[in-house]
Amino acid sequence: MIEIKNLFASVDNKEILRGINLVINPGEVHAIMGPNGSGKSTLANILAGRSGYQISQGEVLFQGKNILDLSPEERSHAGLFLGFQYPVEIPGVSNVNFLKTALNAQRKSRQLPEVDAMDFLNLVKEKMKLLEMDEDMIYRSLNEGFSGGEKKRNEILQMLVLDPKLALLDETDSGLDIDALRIIALGINGLRNKDHSILLITHYQRLLNYIKPDKVHVLTDGKIVLSGDAQLALELESKGYSWVEE
């Protein structure tokens, strides 16, 4: 699905990523864990095409194609999705209108006609039910005045409606209470099948109790220093990141 080869990147001449290598196959769920400032969010942002980073080396192949020169929307059309750590509030745009615009932009890129209004509404309502979201949330302004948990649910809702091939979820679990965490995990597991891949970026092991990853990687100081299976996350949780550095 995605292959990251020897990726080096910096912000304002400060090197953040120092040679990332990572392969995620179709159907796999990977987790990247690491302490604050290790470069986890930078990696997610670079993959999604955020500007402001200088990439000095390496390449990223998404379904065999180098995507580093593509715009954020082209990457999205190719099937990449970033769940934001801090979803943006956009007053004056209704949630439902935004979702429809986004879905139609995706469909247009695949030469598909616009989605039927009724089909669309049914799809959204079905996904909202899964995420235990109030229906009136789709008529509110995009993320405006949403609580932290509501924003994260809304990210997962967007993910389920847009149905990406690869979802990068940047600290989707942060700031959630245990019930919200369970529901979010349910949503994420809803995307999981042999054609979809997921990259979870997280501080804590607790999300992985609900979503069992195929592989866990530890990122410190811009490099993946350790990779293993789900067991590695548990070990990290009990021993702390300092254990890895030793």
Add this chain to the structure above:
Amino acid sequence: MTLDEILKNGFPTTREENWKYTSVSVLSTKPVLFSSNKAVAFNNHQQPGIKISSENTSLKTNADVFENLNQYFNTESYSITITENLAQPLEIIYESKDTQWVQPKITIKLAKNVSASVIEIFQGTVSHVMNVVTDIQVCDGGKLQYYKIQSHDLNTIHIGRTHIDIHKNAFAQTFTLSKGSQLARSDINVKFIGEHARCELYGLSYSKHRQHLDQHTVIDHAVGHCTSNEFYRSVLDDKSRVVFNGKVIVRENAHHSEANQANHTILLSSDAEVDTKPELEIYYDDVKCTHGATIGQLDDEAMFYLRSRGLSEDAARKLLIDAFGNKVIQSISDEKMRERLCQY
């Protein structure tokens, strides 16, 4: 007044405070140019409760050169009385077929406890000078919704003023959309005549190319216990310029007056210029007045968020610009009108 007297001092210049940011030097004072040209049409005017005559009414005091010209030529004037609640908004459409000056005057009287919507639409593709005066009286307990859509061709010059006198317990809500004309100056002058009256003034300006769009408002709290709210937003592109000047006067002994004003601007281009000026003239202590202005750009973070969901750069920009304007449109009480305004 003779024409010579009216034109004695010419048109205002930017040395005058009230015209500081807007130059009308493009206008010529040669009287031969002010020939008559009719341009007004009505829609929904045959509803019960509407009476229209072509009589002209007298001038306000303190009329300036443009109002005096309008009165002098008196090419087209209508006096409208509304005595019943209107089911449909009364539409007044201004469309010139000639490249001359157009100087219509509309007087509207909304009777006691009557509720009505009035829309003025300025449109058409023929370049001309529109010098229009609209004089509205909202009698005791009346409710007026007033919309002004200025979407002239980009060759047109628009000078428009709307006076609204609000009597006791009455309410007026106005919305002004300014997007047409090369040069537009639009004034809304509200005066509270009776106590416990309220007004809400909303406005949007969208400017591009080398357009110059000026929205001036004056709210005169001449009596006490009245509330005014004002909310204007502008989006500027290219080398365009927008002016917002919001003046609030609170007269002596206008007890318990409340006046709020906010003006927000987005600049899409570094060559665009906005001049935003709140002007408070307060002659009494027992009042509550607020004002605020912000000027910014489209949010990069929001742009990235939208593009990461598949929207093109243009579509994301358009969505954010519409969203910015929608915040004003959402303040309008009438749902049908909100939908209609979103189409402009």
